[in-house]
Amino acid sequence: MGERDFVDADKLILRGLQFFGFHGVKTEEKKLGQKFLVDVDAWLDLSVSGQTDSIRDTISYTDIYRIAKEVVEGPSKNLLESVAHLIANTTLLQFPQISAIRVKIGKPHVAVPGPLEYLGVEII
Template sequence: MTSSAVVMPLCRSTLSSAVSTDHGEMMGDKLVLRGLKFHGFHGVKEEERKLGQKFLVDVDAWMDLQPAGLSDSLSDTISYTAIYRVVKEVLEGAPHNLLESVTESIASTILNEYPRISAVRVVLGKPHVAVAGPVDYLGVEIIRRRKRVVQS
């Protein structure tokens, strides 16, 4: 008996393992950045704003990668380092109270700066949180799609 199911192993070293395939345009090609680590000063508590803390980030950026695959030219894609720079600037920049605000800033900046990206997924985790029990991290995940203009 054969099976067509794909099993994705869980990996504790990254924040995410897979995206469901019910996101339309998000089923195609994507740039993948995993396990980005930054020190930032985000949070509601005074200690978080004063001392800062470590943040973990994963980013998926959906775009057509075939032109770059055929040309082997960086000009036909978006450099991973460009997306990394956006994440770094937001995480190490002005403090936000909520992780939701940080992730929204990362996603909207990526979509605004890189029109070839059709959708972006940002997972942001805080590994050092004051909860009553062991955790790998607590955080948020957002998915933002480029708004399409419908012409009549």
């Protein structure tokens, strides 16, 4: 499924979440830790909550935020791919009304020879 499959669909949007974690292949990353940037898009039907104005008819942003925080600040992983998949899978299992999810994770502090905003992964 590509992004174009969801263009006209409703979604919850979480942008610029910042957490400190110990993920990476290098020993220094696991020992010292670093900041991670997380964006999440969760596709689900928001028409009922739009009409009822009730939190019971949607998913709270804070619930998805909590999952991302627990994963990033939780046990160390070697790859960002693993971190992103764990956030996505945990969210989908806890909230079956979500039809698709996109998780983007960036590492702004990486050892590369040149300036950059961040390096990362995005999974759908």
